Structure formats: structure tokens, C-alpha cells
Amino acid sequence: MLQASPFFQAGRMGAYPLGQGRYRFSVWAPLLERVELKLLTPVEGCLPLARDDQGYWQAEVDGIPPGPVDYLYRLHTQAGVVERPDPASRCQPHGVHGPSRVVDPHFDWQDQGWKGIPLSQWILYELHVGTFTLEGTFAALIPRLPELVELGVNVLELMPVAQFPGERNWGYDGVYPYAVQTSYGGAAGFKALVNACHQLGLAVILDVVYNHLGPEGNYLRDFGPYFTTKYHTPWGDALNFDDRYSDGVREFFLQNAEYWLEEFHLDGLRLDAVHAIYDFSAYPFLQELAEQVDALEARTGRPRVLIAESDLNDVRLITPREQGGYGLDAQWCDDFHHSLHTLLTGEKTGYYQDFGELEHLAKAYRESYVYSGQYSCYRARRHGNSAVGRPGSQFVVCIQNHDQVGNRRLGERLSQLTSFEGLKLAAAALLLAPMLPLLFMGEEYGEVAPFLYFVSHGDPDLVEAVRQGRRREFSA
Incomplete structure (x- = not known):
């Protein structure tokens, strides 16, 4: 079962995995009254985000099963509700108009000896x-x-x-x-x-x-x-x-x-x-x-x-x-x-x-x-x-x-x-x-x-x- 809990701390914009089915989402939208996270895969759901005093809407979501995590943000504007990709998306597998996808930042680097060039x-x-x-x-x-x-x-x-x-x-x-x-x-x-x-x-x-x-x-x-x-x-x-x-x-x-x-x-x-x-x-x-x-x-x-x-x-x-x-x-x-x-x-x-x-x-x-x-x-x-x-x-x-x-x-x-x-x-x-x-x-x-x-x-x-x-x- 999906569970969303707010967090209020400075951190990376966008979405990223924390391990064991837990993910963090953060988006800046200082003038909106309500922002929701819409999960599309591997499970569907719509979850509220909590706003801090700087206009960041954030949540940690637990219980997401394995698989590609695709999502949108539901923005409640004066003109109505619109669904948009993440401005800080790490991946747009379906193009610029499609949903965003969470990317695991891990990579098996082999350049530990690299010191750069003056x-x-x-x-x-x-x-x-x-x-x-x-x-x-x-x-x-x-x-x-x-x-x-x-x-x-x-x-x-x-x-x-x-x-x-x-x-x-x-x-x-x-x-x-x-x-x-x-x-x-x-x-x-x-x-x-x-x-x-x-x-x-x-x-x-x-x-x-x-x-x-x-x-x-x-x-x-x-x-x-x-x-x-x-x-x-x-x-x-x-x-x-x-x-x-x-x-x-x-x-x-x-x-x-x-x-x-x-x-x-x-x-x-x-x-x-x-x-x-x-x-x-x-x-x-x-x-x-x-x-x-x-x-x-x-x-x-x-x-x-x-x-x-x-x-x-x-x-x-x-x-x-x-x-x-x-x-x-x-x-x-x-x-x-x-x-x-x-x-x-x-x-x-x-x-x-x-x-x-x-x-x-x-x-x-x-x-x-x-x-x-x-x-x-x-x-x-x-x-x-x-x-x-x-x-x-x-x-x-x-x-x-x-x-x-x-x-x-x-x-x-x-x-x-x-x-x-x-x-x-x-x-x-x-x-x-x-x-x-x-x-x-x-x-x-x-x-x-x-x-x-x-x-x-x-x-x-x-x-x-x-x-x-x-x-x-x-x-x-």
C-alpha cells in the first residue's frame, strides 16, 4: 500500500530512490495552492504533497513495487487542474510531453584514479x-x-x-x-x-x-x-x-x-x-x-x-x-x-x-x-x-x-x-x-x-x- 509522508529539508529537486520501495519527490511551485503526485507505473495512485515556506512541494512515498516509476505532477491552478512532467525530470522516455521517470543514480564507475587535467x-x-x-x-x-x-x-x-x-x-x-x-x-x-x-x-x-x-x-x-x-x-x-x-x-x-x-x-x-x-x-x-x-x-x-x-x-x-x-x-x-x-x-x-x-x-x-x-x-x-x-x-x-x-x-x-x-x-x-x-x-x-x-x-x-x-x- 502506498504511503506518503511529508519532509521539510533542503535537498535535490526532482525524484530519486531511497531504497526498498521508498522514493523522494520534490518540486518548486511557490504560487500554487495544491500540488499532487500522480504515479502511473508500476502502480497507479494520486498522493498529496506538502508545501514548505519556500514553495517546495515534497513527499517521501513508501510501498512502490519494483519496476520503472513513471509520474506526473497534478497542479491546481486558477484555470483548473493540469498534469505536467517534472521540471527536474531525470528521464523523459516518452518525449517532452510525456510522464517523467525516476532514474537510479548508481553507476559502476571505474575512473577512481582520474585526477583531471590542468x-x-x-x-x-x-x-x-x-x-x-x-x-x-x-x-x-x-x-x-x-x-x-x-x-x-x-x-x-x-x-x-x-x-x-x-x-x-x-x-x-x-x-x-x-x-x-x-x-x-x-x-x-x-x-x-x-x-x-x-x-x-x-x-x-x-x-x-x-x-x-x-x-x-x-x-x-x-x-x-x-x-x-x-x-x-x-x-x-x-x-x-x-x-x-x-x-x-x-x-x-x-x-x-x-x-x-x-x-x-x-x-x-x-x-x-x-x-x-x-x-x-x-x-x-x-x-x-x-x-x-x-x-x-x-x-x-x-x-x-x-x-x-x-x-x-x-x-x-x-x-x-x-x-x-x-x-x-x-x-x-x-x-x-x-x-x-x-x-x-x-x-x-x-x-x-x-x-x-x-x-x-x-x-x-x-x-x-x-x-x-x-x-x-x-x-x-x-x-x-x-x-x-x-x-x-x-x-x-x-x-x-x-x-x-x-x-x-x-x-x-x-x-x-x-x-x-x-x-x-x-x-x-x-x-x-x-x-x-x-x-x-x-x-x-x-x-x-x-x-x-x-x-x-x-x-x-x-x-x-x-x-x-x-x-x-x-x-x-
């Missing part, structure tokens, strides 16, 4: 799990790892793997930040990949998206004020990092970062487009995240790295906290790419209009930021501040990446835009730079296949809206 020695290789192999899975990647080791890279950077609609997606339309995409192999497949990487001497970092969620299957608004109308992003209302009730939203993403780093043994996270994380609080989310990861390092004795993607050219992101910065470890540096790309291709449209002189590349080598406070024609204002004094090991540079290829209308790689001699020159410029080099999948052998933005949303109207939005955003 950041200053990183050579990164960015890849998309769904397109790197014909099968498009974590398991299919494992036999290819020795090739990457032989190539000389030592860090695998994976584009986002959070659950998205359909079977195919670029990765930036995820709507369940804790759930590993089922078509890739789910949580167990991801852990097996990390385990294999560590045994071969490869570190693994994951691209995570804390600035927006995708449009299809995004039910966060039904649970609470996850979004705010104070700020607008290219994807709509901004995630709520500094408005009313923002503590719960911040905790959702803080726990998410720790979940990836601790449960999946990841060596770091690449934080997508942090310039779209709007937070003007006295204690910025990015600083809080960096402090939390530092605490995790101290607790586990293994380094974890946070790398920001930002187009602000703001050195405060990677300046130590004791010097007034946020204390992130490194950031992507697009100025290097733009400087080299324009010299090789002659392109001058869009943001490339700010580059094209040899001195731009020379300054990127010297100072990382090319725009460090001077006027930008593309932005029609002054841009950036100075990164002088920050070591090259805090900047990841590339001659290609998913953005610079996938955000082109035809998805052309550099191999289609310059000569073979130009490619060799670009490779030398990258590998001899005093920063951390990143290769994009296939770059090492001059891949010519385009890498376009792609989705498999279920709603034809949404697909058309995305198509038109991309045309407008990247018209240049």
Missing part, C-alpha cells in the same frame, strides 16, 4: 553527439575515442544533451535541463561515455544552457515564476535570476550544475551565452555558481572548470573574486576567430565588419580581446574592457565552432570558404596562439559537409516560426 594544458574538441556518428549515440562515440587521443586532444566538449523535442536537435532547444536525451542513450549512456573518456585520459565538459529553454515542451510557467518580463531575450522573456521569487529559479540551476559535475563526473561546464543571463542583483548568479563549484572542488578533491560564452568582452567574468570579479575559470574568445576569419575569407558582413586588419589578429594574440573599450561599428557604440593581465589559459579560441558554422545560412565550414593553404595557415595560427585551442568536429581532416542548425519539433507552425526567426536573426 586548465593550462587543455586542447578541446567540440562535437555534437547526434551527428558525430551514424548512430548518433553515446555508445557509438566510445569506439571513436582512441582516434581523438591519437589526434592529441585531451578534452571532449559536448554540445547540450538535455532532453529536447523529437529525435534530432542542434541542442539548444532543451526543455528538461536535468534529463539526458533518450535518443542519445540517456543517463546511463552518458555516464558510460564519461567513464570511458577518463580511462583514456580525456576530460569531458558539457555545454549547458541557463539563459533560455526551448519552445516545445517548456512547462516551467505552470509551476512558478521561472521567467520575468523585466528583460527580453532573443527567445522571449528572460529566466528569472533577480526578480521576485528568483531564489527558487537560481537554486534550480545551481543544483543542475552540481548534478552534472558530481553525478556524471564531468570535468567542467561551458555556460552558453551568459550575456543573456540578466541579473543585476548584488550577488550575481554567475558568482554564486562559481563559489558553489569551488566548494564542490574542495569537497571532492578534483578540479571542475566553468567556461563562459559571452560577447560582452567583460573581463570581470574571469577575474578572481578577491579582485572584484565573478571568478569563472575561462571564457570563449570570439575576437580571435573573427580576426582570423576575416583575413582568410574577406567577409565583412554582420559582426565581421569590425574586423579585417592584421593588427586585429595581433591584438588578439597580445590581449585576447580585440575590442577593449574602443568604438564598434557593428554595435554603434564602444565595446568591451581590457583583459591585459589575464593569462591565455583563461581564453578558449577556435577557427571554427558550432556557432560560427551553424549560424551561417548554408552552414559552410572554413574548408569551403578558403583554400587548403588558408586552412593550414589557420591551423597554425590556432595551435601557436597563447590560448586554449578548440577544434570543431571534422576540422582535423578538413570536413566539407555543412553543419546547419536543425530541429525536429512536432508542431509545423512552430517549425515555420523558428525558420522565419532564424532568417531574421542571421540575415547578415
